[in-house]
Amino acid sequence: MIDSQTPDPLPDDEVMNDENAKAPGDDSHHRRIKSFVMRAGRMTEGQQRGLDQGKERFVLPLADAPVDFDQVFGRSAPRTLEIGFGMGHSLLEMAAAAPEQDFIGVEVHRPGVGALLNGVLTQGLTNLRVYDCDAIEVLNRCVADNSLDRLMLFFPDPWHKSRHHKRRIVQAEFAELVRTKLKPGGVLHMATDWEPYAEYMLEVMNVAPGYRNLAEDGKCVPRPAERPVTKFERRGERLGHGVWDLKFEKLA
Numbered sequence: 317m318i319d320s321q322t323p324d325p326l327p328d329d330e331v332m333n334d335e336n337a338k339a340p341g342d343d344s345h346h347r348r349i350k351s352f353v354m355r356a357g358r359m360t361e362g363q364q365r366g367l368d369q370g371k372e373r374f375v376l377p378l379a380d381a382p383v384d385f386d387q388v389f390g391r392s393a394p395r396t397l398e399i400g401f402g403m404g405h406s407l408l409e410m411a412a413a414a415p416e417q418d419f420i421g422v423e424v425h426r427p428g429v430g431a432l433l434n435g436v437l438t439q440g441l442t443n444l445r446v447y448d449c450d451a452i453e454v455l456n457r458c459v460a461d462n463s464l465d466r467l468m469l470f471f472p473d474p475w476h477k478s479r480h481h482k483r484r485i486v487q488a489e490f491a492e493l494v495r496t497k498l499k500p501g502g503v504l505h506m507a508t509d510w511e512p513y514a515e516y517m518l519e520v521m522n523v524a525p526g527y528r529n530l531a532e533d534g535k536c537v538p539r540p541a542e543r544p545v546t547k548f549e550r551r552g553e554r555l556g557h558g559v560w561d562l563k564f565e566k567l568a
Contacts, residue, residue: 378453507543
């Protein structure tokens with residue numbers, strides 16, 4: 317049994333509305349339910365600098381065909397994509413610690429994108445690129461099949477309320493989409509700080525075809541050394557909260 321933890325729920329006014337609203341003039345198709353909420357945030361001077369000076373070089377446009385990332389990075393190297401990097405601290409640390417690997421981050425929160433780009437500029441990193449749009453669109457349109465060595469999803473919004481569970485990014489369709497993008501032997505690495513979401517992700521992934529759970533007990537793996545511990549996580553540990561990592565390998 318996974319240790320329990322109860323986080324603060326999202327305020328109702330932060331929940332996206334009109335989940336099934338139709339686009340203007342469209343009587344046949346519904347808008348796709350998104351797994352994230354666009355929240356406004358004040359930009360710091362450093363974040364704005366990151367956007368102003370780093371966007372042209374490091375932010376990739378949403379393409380209509382798979383991107384040649386070997387050309388983007390100027391080499392062929394192990395490649396990791398992270399969905400929802402937040403303020404970018406972990407992704408920045410991982411990219412700095414593994415210059416022989418390439419990293420792609422996806423985040424819709426502009427202050428987070430700016431913070432990451434500011435860090436990239438400050439540290440002079442060349443092995444990291446960013447998309448500032450919907451991750452599902454990026455996977456569908458920009459990432460070639462069988463091209464990623466790893467996909468990371470750390471602390472996604474668990475959408476606590478039952479009526480919002482359909483907004484959770486981890487669904488059967490997501491698992492299948494990720495599987496098509498991973499190389500054989502590639503790994504989907506997820507982490508959450510909420511027990512019910514960890515159990516839910518296990519339920520989804522344990523029946524997802526084409527994967528193998530890397531946990532010896534078929535549940536969660538010990539915290540991998542390559543995943544940096546965030547300030548948020550350290551605070552949670554002091555309060556007695558837990559974090560659960562899940563790793564699933566794509567079968568050949």
